[in-house]
Amino acid sequence: MNKFMWACVAVVALAVVAESLTCNTCSIGILNTCVFGSTATCSASEPNCYKGQATFNVSSVVNLYTKGCLASSACNTTTTGNLLGAGYTVSRTCCSTDRCNGASSIQLPLTAALGAALVALWSSRAF
Incomplete structure (x- = not known):
């Protein structure tokens, strides 16, 4: 009887893991490239994949991107705010199939990503 109970627990645990969604994650992305x-x-509290984009009002050239798992209440939302006097808009779009939030991007060394961001900022102010 004890073996039967452990077998049932294993089957239930496998079913729970099989139902979990796998999402691409990106802590920060610049110029459509994930750093x-x-x-x-995903967990039960964050059961959706999402793509997020932060757009700064002073420059639409440099946008920040994120990907990962998100709670249903935060899905398909847009929020605005200010950071050091610069306005920004954050949009989050959710989906519910494995890795539906975009392919994993090429990872760049941090110095290359920061250099690309600085060049984009500089070029947007030069014109």
Whole structure:
């Protein structure tokens, strides 16, 4: 009887893991390139994959991107705010199939990503 109970527990645990969504993750992306990306298995409290984009009002050239798992209440929302006097808009779009939030991007060394961001900022102010 004890073996039967452990077998049932194993089957239920396998079913729970099989139902979990796998999403691409990106802590920060610049110029459509993920700086640090991987994949994650979503939890019950954050059951959706999402793509997020932060657009700064002073320059639409440099946008920041994120990917990962998100709670249903935060899905398909847009929020605005100010950071050091610069206005920004954050949009989050959710989906619900494995890795539906875009392919994993090529990871760049941090210095290359920061250099690209500075060049984009500089070129947007030069014109």
